[in-house]
Amino acid sequence: GAVVSQHPSRVICKSGTSVKIECRSLDFQATTMFWYRQFPKQSLMLMATSNEGSKATYEQGVEKDKFLINHASLTLSTLTVTSAHPEDSSFYICSASLTGGYQPQHFGDGTRLSIL
Amino acid sequence: KQEVTQIPAALSVPEGENLVLNCSFTDSAIYNLQWFRQDPGKGLTSLLLIQSSQREQTSGRLNASLDKSSGRSTLYIAASQPGDSATYLCAVRLGRDYGQNFVFGPGTRLSVLP
Numbered sequence: 690g691a692v693v694s695q696h697p698s699r700v701i702c703k704s705g706t707s708v709k710i711e712c713r714s715l716d717f718q719a720t721t722m723f724w725y726r727q728f729p730k731q732s733l734m735l736m737a738t739s740n741e742g743s744k745a746t747y748e749q750g751v752e753k754d755k756f757l758i759n760h761a762s763l764t765l766s767t768l769t770v771t772s773a774h775p776e777d778s779s780f781y782i783c784s785a786s787l788t789g790g791y792q793p794q795h796f797g798d799g800t801r802l803s804i805l
Numbered sequence: 806k807q808e809v810t811q812i813p814a815a816l817s818v819p820e821g822e823n824l825v826l827n828c829s830f831t832d833s834a835i836y837n838l839q840w841f842r843q844d845p846g847k848g849l850t851s852l853l854l855i856q857s858s859q860r861e862q863t864s865g866r867l868n869a870s871l872d873k874s875s876g877r878s879t880l881y882i883a884a885s886q887p888g889d890s891a892t893y894l895c896a897v898r899l900g901r902d903y904g905q906n907f908v909f910g911p912g913t914r915l916s917v918l919p
Contacts, residue, residue, distance in 0.1 A: 695848065723907075732894065732909040733849075782848050793839060794907065796849035 691717045693785050695797025702773065703805050709769045710800045712783030718763035719785035723794070724756075727780040736781075739766040773804045807832045809897055809910035817916040822885050826913045828878040828895035840869050840880050841894040843912070849894065853880070885917045 692715040700708050712722055720741050725733040737758055738746040745758035755777075757769040766785075770777055782799040808831045818824055828838070837856045841849040853862045853869040855878065861870040868881040878895055892914045896907040 732911045733896075733907075734909075735907065780846070784849075793851050793854045795851065796841070798848040799846070801846060 691785075691787065691795045693783065693795045693797040695783055695800055697800060698798060699801045699803075701803045701805065704774050706773055706804075707769055707771045708773055708802060709767055710781055710783075710802075712766045712768070712785065712797055714764045714785045714795075717785075717787055719766075719787070720763065722760060722766040722783055722785040724758065724766075724768050725782045725784070727782060727799075733782060736768075741766075770802065773802070775804045778802055778804045807835075807897060807899060807908045809895060809908050811893075811895060811910040811913050813913060814911065815914040815916075817918065818885055819918050820885060820887060822917075823881070823883050824885055824915075826880040826882070826893050826895075826915070828880070828910055830876045830878075830897050830908075832899075833873050833876050835873065835897045835899060837898045838869075838871055838878050839896050839898070839907070840867075840878075841896065843892045843894060845892075852893075882915075885915075887917045887919045889917050890915055 694713045694715050696711045722739040724736045726736050727733045735748050736751045739758045739760040741760045741763050747753045760766040780799050780801050784794040784796045786794045810829045812827045839854045840852040843849050855862050855871040866883040871878045892912040894912045896909045898907050
């Protein structure tokens with residue numbers, strides 16, 4: 690089955706640091722990848738849609754200059770949290786799907802980001 | 806705006822029981838609905854995907870139904886096991902275009918006691 694790998698699984702860093710999270714589709718090509726954020730005991734909220742070769746589409750309220758997304762190839766999208774602050778601490782999950790509307794989304798295992 | 810709710814928020818049952826998790830959505834114009842399982846601190850595992858034209862899907866001990874007109878879906882788990890303990894999320898997909906993504910429910914936290 691389709692596998693999505695997310696790295697790293699956990700990051701602890703100081704306030705002001707920039708953190709990069711990678712999302713890879715291992716055995717399929719994903720034209721589109723999605724980035725979600727999940728706060729404790731809350732559901733996933735879509736942050737942005739990452740499109741290969743073009744600019745990401747951000748959801749309302751998500752700062753595009755703070756959460757930089759790069760989707761340079763059909764198998765890799767990266768999310769960089771710039772100048773992270775404690776309020777950015779959250780669980781970040783990416784997903785990807787095969788091209789075509791009937792394809793289910795496959796999720797990575799998530800990255801737990803803790804900003805001290 | 807599409808909103809997804811799930812009832813109950815938490816559920817604790819003894820091993821072996823059959824149980825039903827409920828998902829409701831406000832806008833019936835969905836493309837498909839997907840049930841996921843999330844273990845603590847982990848990502849999502851897709852359980853069942855129901856297209857808008859379908860009524861139900863089955864996989865092993867799991868059965869998911871969809872009533873689009875009433876905005877409801879249920880996930881039925883037969884003969885529950887402690888390994889089923891997790892948070893179950895339902896999500897509706899609004900369209901096939903890349904810009905139309907999932908709206909997730911808040912989840913039902915299930916504990917199956919041995």
